[in-house]
Amino acid sequence: MAAEYHTVNPKKLLELTTSIFIKMGCSATDAALAAEVLQSADLRGIDSHGVARLSGYVRLWKADRINAKANPKIIHETATTATLDGDSGLGLTNAAKAMDIAIEKAKKYGSGWVAIQNSNHFGIAGYHAMKALKHDMIGMSLTNASPLVSPTFSKERLLGTNPICYAIPAGKCEPVVIDMATSAAANGKLEIAKRKNEPIPSGWLQDKKGSISNNPDDLKGGGSLLTLGSTKEMGSHKGYGLSAFVDIFSGVLSGANYGPWVPPFVSFLPLAPDMPGKGIGHFVGAMRVDGFRPIEEFKSNMDQWIHRFKSSQTIEGQEKVIIPGEPEIEMFKERTSSGIPLIDAVYQDLQTLSNELDVQFTI
Amino acid sequence: MAAEYHTVNPKKLLELTTSIFIKMGCSATDAALAAEVLQSADLRGIDSHGVARLSGYVRLWKADRINAKANPKIIHETATTATLDGDSGLGLTNAAKAMDIAIEKAKKYGSGWVAIQNSNHFGIAGYHAMKALKHDMIGMSLTNASPLVSPTFSKERLLGTNPICYAIPAGKCEPVVIDMATSAAANGKLEIAKRKNEPIPSGWLQDKKGSISNNPDDLKGGGSLLTLGSTKEMGSHKGYGLSAFVDIFSGVLSGANYGPWVPPFVSFLPLAPDMPGKGIGHFVGAMRVDGFRPIEEFKSNMDQWIHRFKSSQTIEGQEKVIIPGEPEIEMFKERTSSGIPLIDAVYQDLQTLSNELDVQFTI
Numbered sequence: 001m002a003a004e005y006h007t008v009n010p011k012k013l014l015e016l017t018t019s020i021f022i023k024m025g026c027s028a029t030d031a032a033l034a035a036e037v038l039q040s041a042d043l044r045g046i047d048s049h050g051v052a053r054l055s056g057y058v059r060l061w062k063a064d065r066i067n068a069k070a071n072p073k074i075i076h077e078t079a080t081t082a083t084l085d086g087d088s089g090l091g092l093t094n095a096a097k098a099m100d101i102a103i104e105k106a107k108k109y110g111s112g113w114v115a116i117q118n119s120n121h122f123g124i125a126g127y128h129a130m131k132a133l134k135h136d137m138i139g140m141s142l143t144n145a146s147p148l149v150s151p152t153f154s155k156e157r158l159l160g161t162n163p164i165c166y167a168i169p170a171g172k173c174e175p176v177v178i179d180m181a182t183s184a185a186a187n188g189k190l191e192i193a194k195r196k197n198e199p200i201p202s203g204w205l206q207d208k209k210g211s212i213s214n215n216p217d218d219l220k221g222g223g224s225l226l227t228l229g230s231t232k233e234m235g236s237h238k239g240y241g242l243s244a245f246v247d248i249f250s251g252v253l254s255g256a257n258y259g260p261w262v263p264p265f266v267s268f269l270p271l272a273p274d275m276p277g278k279g280i281g282h283f284v285g286a287m288r289v290d291g292f293r294p295i296e297e298f299k300s301n302m303d304q305w306i307h308r309f310k311s312s313q314t315i316e317g318q319e320k321v322i323i324p325g326e327p328e329i330e331m332f333k334e335r336t337s338s339g340i341p342l343i344d345a346v347y348q349d350l351q352t353l354s355n356e357l358d359v360q361f362t363i
Numbered sequence: 364m365a366a367e368y369h370t371v372n373p374k375k376l377l378e379l380t381t382s383i384f385i386k387m388g389c390s391a392t393d394a395a396l397a398a399e400v401l402q403s404a405d406l407r408g409i410d411s412h413g414v415a416r417l418s419g420y421v422r423l424w425k426a427d428r429i430n431a432k433a434n435p436k437i438i439h440e441t442a443t444t445a446t447l448d449g450d451s452g453l454g455l456t457n458a459a460k461a462m463d464i465a466i467e468k469a470k471k472y473g474s475g476w477v478a479i480q481n482s483n484h485f486g487i488a489g490y491h492a493m494k495a496l497k498h499d500m501i502g503m504s505l506t507n508a509s510p511l512v513s514p515t516f517s518k519e520r521l522l523g524t525n526p527i528c529y530a531i532p533a534g535k536c537e538p539v540v541i542d543m544a545t546s547a548a549a550n551g552k553l554e555i556a557k558r559k560n561e562p563i564p565s566g567w568l569q570d571k572k573g574s575i576s577n578n579p580d581d582l583k584g585g586g587s588l589l590t591l592g593s594t595k596e597m598g599s600h601k602g603y604g605l606s607a608f609v610d611i612f613s614g615v616l617s618g619a620n621y622g623p624w625v626p627p628f629v630s631f632l633p634l635a636p637d638m639p640g641k642g643i644g645h646f647v648g649a650m651r652v653d654g655f656r657p658i659e660e661f662k663s664n665m666d667q668w669i670h671r672f673k674s675s676q677t678i679e680g681q682e683k684v685i686i687p688g689e690p691e692i693e694m695f696k697e698r699t700s701s702g703i704p705l706i707d708a709v710y711q712d713l714q715t716l717s718n719e720l721d722v723q724f725t726i
Contacts (some may be wrong), residue, residue: 078473080443081654109472110441115655138616154675154684166608176611178604184597203597210678228591228598234566235591236546241541241687242605244672245529250538252664253501253655259671276667291444292478292616301615304639308622309607312517315573321517324604 006347007339010363016363017051021090023357024061025068030093037092037123042340044308044330048188050123052346055353056265057090057121063267066090066120080109084116084253088279095141095282099131102286103229106137110291115254118278120223121145121265124321125165126179126328132167132286133175136295139167143282144250144257146264149183150224151240152232155210158259161186162246167325169289171299173306177325182243183225184236190216190225203230249283255282294345369710370702371726373594377402379713379726380414384453386720387424388431393456399456400486405703408694411536411551412487418716420453420484426630429453431465435460443472446596446617447479451642454485458504458645462494465649469500473654478617480640484508484628488528489542489691495530495649496538502530506645507613507620509627512546513587514603515595518573520587524549525609530688533651534662536669540688544605546588553579553588564681566593590702612646618645 014035019297021031042050060066070089074082082101086094098114105112122128125141132139145160163180167175185204193200199214207213208222219225227239251258257277264271289298312321342350354361376699377398384394385639405413423429433452437445444466449457454612461477468475485491488504495502524544531539540726556563562577570576571585582588590602614621620640627634652661675684698704 014487030365070566076654076656078654079471080649081473083655108442110444111474111476113650113654114475127448134496137667151672151675151684153677153681155678156676157610158672158675164605167610168611176607178608180598180601180604182601184592198561210681228601229547230592230597231565234593234597235543237685238543238545238689241543242527244687245531245541248668252661252668255656255660255664258664258668276664287444287476288441291441291476292446293439293618297618298615299620299640301621302611304610305615305621309514309521312514312521313519314516314594315518315569318516318573321599324600324607330471353377 004344005341006344007341010039010043010336010340013042013051013340016359016361017054019359020058020353020357021068023359024058026090027069030090033096034090034092037096037127040127041124042126043332043335044126044328045326045335046126048122048186051342051350053121053123055349056267058125058267058353058357059267060120065267070094074101080105080112082114083154084114086116086119086279089120090120090171091120091143091280091282094119095122095128095284096131096141098138099128099141099284099286102284103132103135105139106286106288107135111285111287113283113285115249116282116284117254117256119256119280119282121280122282123248124178124179125163126167128284129165129179130175130177132148133169134288135286135288136169137286137288138169140285141165141282142246142250142284144247144262144280147260148187148219148225149227150206150210151244152227152237155206155208155224156260159240159243159247160226160262161225162243162250164242164246168302169299170302170306173303174329176302176306176323177328179325179328182228182239182246184228184230184239185225187219187225190219190251238326248302250281251277254281255284326356367706367707368704370704373402373406373699373703375445375595375726376405376414376703379717379722379724382722383417383716383720385420386429386722387421387428389453390432394452396459397453397455400459400490403490403612406695407487407489407522407691407719408698409489409691411549414705414713416484416486418712420717421716421720422630423483423628428630430628433457437464443468443475445477447477449479449482449642450481453479454483454506454643454645457482457572458491458506458647459466459494462491462502462504462647462649465647466495466498466500468497469649469651470682474648474650476646476648478612478615479647480619482619482643482645484643485645487542488526491538491647492528492530493538496532498649498651499532499653500649501532503620503648504645505609505613505647506526507610507625507643509625510623511588512552512590512606512722513569513573514607515590515600518569518571519585519623522590522603522606522610523625524588524611525606527605527609531665532662533665533669536666537692538688539665539669539686542691545602545609547591547593547602548588550582550588553582558661566604585682613642613644616646617644
C-alpha cells in the first residue's frame with residue numbers, strides 16, 4: 001500500500017512541473033512562470049489549485065483548448081486600462097503578465113487595470129494580486145470560472161466560484177491577503193467530505209431541484225453550490241451580487257465568456273453552444289499606496305490595524321482572531337522548509353503524466 | 364391617532380430637507396446636494412438611509428462633529444489617485460465631490476480613485492457609485508462605519524456594516540447596481556423585528572458573550588452583528604475579509620479612522636480615545652468602460668447577461684431571479700410617481716426638526 005501522503009522537495013517539484021509545461025510546448029520562461037504559480041498554491045496550502053490541477057491543464061492542451069505557445073497581446077488600451085487577448089494560453093501566465101502591465105501603468109499614473117479575455121484557469125488569485133506587494137502597491141485579482149453556482153432563487157448553474165483577491169502591504173507585519181471564493185464553500189471542501197464519506201453541512205449545496213442537500217454527490221447529479229450567505233434570509237443575494245461583479249469584470253468587460261457560457265475546466269465536458277465571448281476572463285489591477293498617502297504612514301497604520309484585530313477578545317472556547325492571509329503565510333513557511341505533502345492520488349497522477357510526456361519523474 | 368405612514372411629495376420633501384441643511388449653515392449648493400443624496404435613498408426604498416437620518420446629522424452638527432461649512436481639499440494626488448480631506452463635513456457631499464474628481468480623472472486617464480478622510484456618514488453607497496453611469500463608466504463606492512460587527516471568533520465590535528457598491532451600465536436594460544452591507548443583515552432589519560416584537564433568525568446577531576442570539580435587543584446590550592456568512596462553517600471569515608477590505612481602503616488608505624476607532628453616528632456616544640486618524644473614511648472610483656472595449660459591445664453583452672439571469676429556471680415555489688439593483692429601480696419608479704411613505708416616527712421627527720430650526724414644515 002502506498003502512503004497516504006508523499007512529502008516532496010519544493011525545488012524538485014518545481015523542476016518537474018516546469019519540465020511538464022515545456023513538454024506541452026511552453027517556452028522555458030512561460031513554463032517556469034506557470035510552475036511558479038502552481039507551486040505558490042501548494043506552498044500556501046491551497047492544495048486544490050496546485051500541482052493537483054496539472055493533469056487538468058495537460059488534458060485541456062491535448063483537447064486543443066489550451067495553446068501552450070500563446071502570444072498574448074494588448075487589444076485595447078488607455079493610460080491606466082487595457083484588455084489583453086490571452087491567445088487561448090494558460091491563465092497562469094496570462095494573468096501574471098497582465099498584472100505586470102497593471103503594475104507598470106500604476107508606476108506611471110498611480111493605478112493600472114487589465115481585463116483578460118481568451119484565457120484559461122489562472123491558478124490561485126492570490127499569486128497575481130500579491131505581485132503588487134513588493135512595489136508597495138495594493139493588488140487585486142478576479143476571475144470567472146465554469147458554472148457550478150446558482151443565483152438566489154434559481155436551480156440553474158449560472159456562476160463560477162468566482163474568487164476575489166485583494167493583497168495589501170503592511171509594515172513590520174505580514175501583508176493582508178484576502179483571497180476568497182464567492183460561494184459559501186469551495187468545491188474542494190465537498191471533495192474532502194466525499195473522500196471521508198461524510199455528509200456536508202446545510203448551506204453549501206442544493207440538489208438539482210433546489211432543495212438544500214447534505215450529500216456532496218448531488219453536485220455531480222445536477223445540483224449547484226450556494227453563494228456566500230447560503231439562504232436569502234442570511235444574505236445569499238449578497239454573495240450572488242459579489243459573484244456577478246466578478247463575472248462582469250472578468251467576462252463582460254474583457255470580451256470573454258460569462259455566466260453559463262464560461263468554458264469548463266474539465267476537457268471531457270463540451271463547450272456551451274453560442275458562446276458570446278472568447279475563453280474565460282480575468283481582471284487584475286494595482287494601485288500605488290503612495291498615490292494616496294506616504295507609504296510609511298500607511299504601513300504604520302496597517303500594523304496597528306493588524307495588531308488590534310489580532311489582540312481582539314475571542315469568544316470562550318474559540319480560536320484567536322485570524323488576519324486574512326495569516327494561515328497561508330504560516331503554511332508557506334512550514335512547507336518551504338519541510339516540503340510539500342502530496343496526497344497519493346496526486347503523486348500517482350504526476351507519475352502517470354511524467355510517463356506520458358516522457359519526463360524523468362524525480363521528486 | 365396619527366396614521367402609521369404619511370405619504371409625502373418627493374419635491375416638497377426635497378425642499379424641506381434642503382432648507383434644514385441650509386439652516387445648519389450649508390451653502391445652497393451643498394444643501395441641495397446633501398438633500399438629493401438623502402432623497403435618492405428614500406426613492407430607492409432604502410428608508411434607513413434617507414430622511415430618517417436627518418435628525419442624526421443635525422445632532423452631530425450641534426455636537427460640533429459635523430462642519431456644515433466644510434471646504435474639502437485634495438491633500439495628495441497622482442494622475443489617477445487622490446486623497447480628499449473632507450474638513451469634517453457631511454459625507455453626503457464629500458463623497459459626491461470625490462466621485463466627481465474620480466470621474467474627471469477617468470475621463471483623462473481611463474480610471475480615477477479617491478480616498479476620503481475626515482468625513483462623516485455618506486448616505487447610501489449607491490448614490491455615489493451611480494454617478495459614473497451617465498458617463499458610461501463603472502462606479503465604485505465604499506465606506507467604513509462605526510463598529511457594530513465582530514470578526515470571526517471575536518465578541519468585540521471592530522468593524523462597521525461597511526458597504527460595497529459597484530454600479531455597472533447596461534444597454535437597453537437598467538444598470539446593474541450591487542449595493543450591500545458586508546454584515547449578514549443590516550441594522551435596519553433588527554429594528555423592524557424590534558418594532559414588530561419578533562425574534563430574529565439565527566445568524567444575524569451574537570450576544571455580548573458571542574452566543575448566537577435571536578433577540579434584537581442584544582445589540583444594544585453589547586452584542587454584535589455577524590459578518591456575511593454568519594458562521595465559520597458557512598464562510599463568515601469571507602464576510603470578515605470583505606469588511607476588512609472596505610475598512611482598509613476607506614480608513615487606512617485615506618488617513619481616516621478604522622476598526623474600533625471609527626466615530627459613532629449617534630452624537631450621544633463619545634469618541635474613542637487615541638483615534639489614529641481623522642473622522643470616518645470613504646473610497647470611491649470610476650473606470651471608463653471604453654478603456655477596455657467599445658461601449659456598444661459591452662452594453663449589448665450586459666443586456667444578454669441580464670436577460671439570461673432574469674430568465675433563469677427558478678426553484679419551485681420561489682420568486683424569479685432578481686438582477687442586483689432591480690428592486691430599487693422598481694421602487695424608484697413607484698415612489699417618484701406615487702410619493703414617499705414616511706413612518707410616523709420619521710414624520711414627527713421632521714416636524715420637530717423644522718420647529719427647532721425654524722423652517723416651515725410643508726410636506
